[in-house]
Amino acid sequence: MSDAIIELRDVKTHFPIYQGFLLKKPVGMVKAVDGVTLSIQRGEVLGLVGESGCGKSTLARTIMQLVPTTSGMVIIEGRNLTQGTAASLRQTRREMQMVFQDPYASLNPRLTVFATLAEPLIVHKICPADQITARVAMLMELVGLAPRFMQKYPHEFSGGQRQRIAIARALALEPKIIIADEPVSALDVSIQAQILNLLADLRRQMNLSLIFIAHDLSVVKHISDRIAVMYLGKIVELGPAADVIDRPRHPYTQALVSAIPTPNPDVERNRQRIVLAGDPPSPIHPPVGCPFHPRCPHMQEKCKAAVPPLVRIEDGREVACVRIGEI
Amino acid sequence: MPLLTVKDLRTYFHTRNGIYRAVDGVSFHVDRGETLGMVGESGSGKSVTCYSLMGLVPQPPGRIESGTALFDGVDLLHSSPAQSRAIRGKRVAMIFQDPMTSLNPYLRIADQLIEPLLIHEKISKKKALQLGGEALEAVGINDVARRLQQYPHEFSGGMRQRVMIAMALITKPELLIADEPTTALDVTVQAQILELIKEMQRELGMAVIFVTHDLGVISGLCDRVQVMYAGKVVETADTRALFYQPKHPYTRALQRSIPSMQPKGAELYTIPGLPPDLSKPLPGCPFAPRCGFATDRCHVEEARLAEWRPGHDQACLRVQAGEI
Numbered sequence A: 001m002s003d004a005i006i007e008l009r010d011v012k013t014h015f016p017i018y019q020g021f022l023l024k025k026p027v028g029m030v031k032a033v034d035g036v037t038l039s040i041q042r043g044e045v046l047g048l049v050g051e052s053g054c055g056k057s058t059l060a061r062t063i064m065q066l067v068p069t070t071s072g073m074v075i076i077e078g079r080n081l082t083q084g085t086a087a088s089l090r091q092t093r094r095e096m097q098m099v100f101q102d103p104y105a106s107l108n109p110r111l112t113v114f115a116t117l118a119e120p121l122i123v124h125k126i127c128p129a130d131q132i133t134a135r136v137a138m139l140m141e142l143v144g145l146a147p148r149f150m151q152k153y154p155h156e157f158s159g160g161q162r163q164r165i166a167i168a169r170a171l172a173l174e175p176k177i178i179i180a181d182e183p184v185s186a187l188d189v190s191i192q193a194q195i196l197n198l199l200a201d202l203r204r205q206m207n208l209s210l211i212f213i214a215h216d217l218s219v220v221k222h223i224s225d226r227i228a229v230m231y232l233g234k235i236v237e238l239g240p241a242a243d244v245i246d247r248p249r250h251p252y253t254q255a256l257v258s259a260i261p262t263p264n265p266d267v268e269r270n271r272q273r274i275v276l277a278g279d280p281p282s283p284i285h286p287p288v289g290c291p292f293h294p295r296c297p298h299m300q301e302k303c304k305a306a307v308p309p310l311v312r313i314e315d316g317r318e319v320a321c322v323r324i325g326e327i
Numbered sequence B: 001m002p003l004l005t006v007k008d009l010r011t012y013f014h015t016r017n018g019i020y021r022a023v024d025g026v027s028f029h030v031d032r033g034e035t036l037g038m039v040g041e042s043g044s045g046k047s048v049t050c051y052s053l054m055g056l057v058p059q060p061p062g063r064i065e066s067g068t069a070l071f072d073g074v075d076l077l078h079s080s081p082a083q084s085r086a087i088r089g090k091r092v093a094m095i096f097q098d099p100m101t102s103l104n105p106y107l108r109i110a111d112q113l114i115e116p117l118l119i120h121e122k123i124s125k126k127k128a129l130q131l132g133g134e135a136l137e138a139v140g141i142n143d144v145a146r147r148l149q150q151y152p153h154e155f156s157g158g159m160r161q162r163v164m165i166a167m168a169l170i171t172k173p174e175l176l177i178a179d180e181p182t183t184a185l186d187v188t189v190q191a192q193i194l195e196l197i198k199e200m201q202r203e204l205g206m207a208v209i210f211v212t213h214d215l216g217v218i219s220g221l222c223d224r225v226q227v228m229y230a231g232k233v234v235e236t237a238d239t240r241a242l243f244y245q246p247k248h249p250y251t252r253a254l255q256r257s258i259p260s261m262q263p264k265g266a267e268l269y270t271i272p273g274l275p276p277d278l279s280k281p282l283p284g285c286p287f288a289p290r291c292g293f294a295t296d297r298c299h300v301e302e303a304r305l306a307e308w309r310p311g312h313d314q315a316c317l318r319v320q321a322g323e324i
C-alpha cells in the first residue's frame, strides 16, 4: 500500500431504473458497481476484464467521477473525491484522462488535430500561447504522428491514427493516470499491436498508472501487471497478470480463460472447454449469495448463503470464492 | 469434386471516387463437410467475397466483373433466377455478424423462422411451425412455444445469434457461410456459438466457410484456412500448416503482431503503413509496400498464388523463388 495512486474502498455505483411513460417511477436499481475495494500503484498497469455489462466502464467512470458514487470512497493521490470540493475535483480530473474504444466518436470531427490538442493546453493554461504549436508538435511525435499532419481532420486518418490522436489528447494535460476503456477493441490486430506498444512505451517513459479495460484476455495479459476480473459489479479475482490467466483460481476466471480460443491448432483441438451456459445475468436482479453460483460448475448450497468476500489466498492473489480451498 | 469451386472472382465497386477492386481474382474451393476459414484485416474483401456468392452485392455500385462459382455444378454467379432460388437460402445459407441483418424487427420469430420452409418446401404451416420449434430447440433455446411468439428485441445478443443460426439451418443447407458471427459477442457466448456450429455441422454434414479476423477462432474450428489481403488470397493451407509453417510474409507478420503468440510484455511486431487504397492501380504484390522482405521486383511483378507444398499455396514471389 506504500505508493497507491488510486484507492477504492467499498465503492458502489447504482443506477435507478425508471418505469412508466410520463410519471417515471423508480422501480429498482442496477448495481453496476457493487462494493469494489482496490488500490493501484504509481506506474502500475491494472487490467480489468469481464463479460459485457459486468460494470467495467461504470467503474472507470466512477473513478473519473463522471457518475455519482452511491457509497464508498474514491481516493486519488490521498484526496477523497467523493467528499472533495469542486476545485479539488477539477484538479484531480486533470491528473486522470480517459481513452475510449471508438476514437471517431470521442474526437470532434470539426476540429483539426491542432485544435483538438491545443484546446486542453489553452483551457488549462499549460503553456504560454507562443509555445502551443511546439507543444502540439511534441505531443504528436510522442504518439508517433508526424507533426506535418497538424491541420488535418479526424476523418482523414485511419482508425489506428485516430486512436493515437485520442491518446495524445489524453496526454496533453500530463496526467498521472490514464483509463483506457477498450482502446484496441475496434482495431485490426496489426494496428492493435502498434497501440499496445505505444501505451507500454508511454507508461515506461512517463511512469503513468494505466487502467486497461478489454475483453480480449490475451491483450490484457500482455500489457498488465495485475488483472482484476469483474462479475456483476464485483471483483471476483485479482492478482499478477500472468498468474491470473495461466492459473486462474476463481471458477468464473477459469471459465472465462477457457473460452478464449488460442491460435494454436494442436492445443485447441485437445482442449476441454468449460462452456458456461446462458448469458451473463442481469445486474438488476443479481443472484443471492455468490453472484456466479447459477452458472458455476462447482456450486454447492453454501454458495447461495452469502456473498463471498475477496480474500487473499497467496502472495498478491485474491479470490472471492468460498470453495477456493476445495476446488 | 469439391462442393463449391470459385474461380477468378472479381467484384468491383464503381463509385464517384473511383473503382474499388474489393475482390480481385479470388479462387478457392470448399469440399463437402469441411470448414474453410477466411482471415484478413478489415477491408480485405472477406465479406464481399461471401456476398458475391449469395447474390447480396448491392448493384450498383457493385459489379461482378468476372469469375465462376460452381456449386454442385451450378454457377452461382450466372444462374437463372429460378436456379439461384433453389440454391440460395436453401442449399447455401449465410449468417452475419449482426443478427439484425437477417432478422426483421417487426415480425415474430415464428413467422421469420418458417419463411424459408414455406418458400422452399411444400409443407403445411402447422408442420413448418413444428419444425421451427425443433430448430430453436436444436440451437439451445428453451421455452420454445413462448419464444416463437416473441419479437427479435426480446432476445439477448447471443440468443438472436442462435435464432439466426436456426433460421439458416432450418433447410439443412449443404454449405453455411458464416461472416464473423461471433465478433460482437463475449468470449463466453462465442464459445457457445462455436460449439453449436460444430455440433450442427457434425449432425448435418454441412460445409462451412467461416470468416473471422481472429486466428484463435480459426485454429479450433477450421480444416483449412485462406488468408486475404487487399482483395486477393495470399496464402491457403491446412490449418496446422498455416500456423506452424506460414510462408507468406503477411501471414507471418499477422502472427507476430498478436499478443497471444508472443511472450508476455514483448514488443509486438507491427506492420508498417496501411493497407493499400483499392481504387489505385496496384502493380506488383499488394503487400510489397509494407513488407520487410520486398525487393524491387515485388513492386512491379504480379504475385500469383502458386503451390508451395501440395495443398499449401502462397503468393509471395520471393518464397516462390526460394529466396526466403
Ligand SMILES: Nc1ncnc2c1ncn2[C@@H]1O[C@H](COP(=O)(O)OP(=O)(O)O)[C@@H](O)[C@H]1O
Pocket: A015, A016, A030, A031, A032, A050, A051, A052, A053, A054, A055, A056, A057, A058, A059, A283
Ligand atoms: N447510466 C446508466 N443508467 C442505467 N444503467 C446503466 C448506466 N450505465 C451502465 N448501466 C448498466 O450498468 C451495467 C454495467 O454496465 P457497464 O459498466 O457499461 O458494463 P461493461 O463496461 O462491463 O460492459 C449494465 O447492466 C448497464 O446496462
Ligand SMILES: Nc1ncnc2c1ncn2[C@@H]1O[C@H](COP(=O)(O)OP(=O)(O)O)[C@@H](O)[C@H]1O
Pocket: B013, B015, B020, B021, B022, B040, B041, B042, B043, B044, B045, B046, B047, B048, B049, B058, B061, B278
Ligand atoms: N457498398 C460498397 N460500396 C463501395 N465500396 C464497398 C462497398 N462494400 C464494400 N466496399 C469496399 O470493398 C472492400 C472490401 O470490403 P469487405 O469485403 O467488407 O471487407 P472485409 O469483410 O474483409 O472487412 C472495402 O475496401 C470496402 O471499401
Ligand SMILES: [Mg+2]
Pocket: A056, A057, A058, A181
Ligand atoms: Mg464497457
Ligand SMILES: [Mg+2]
Pocket: B046, B047, B048, B179
Ligand atoms: Mg466483413
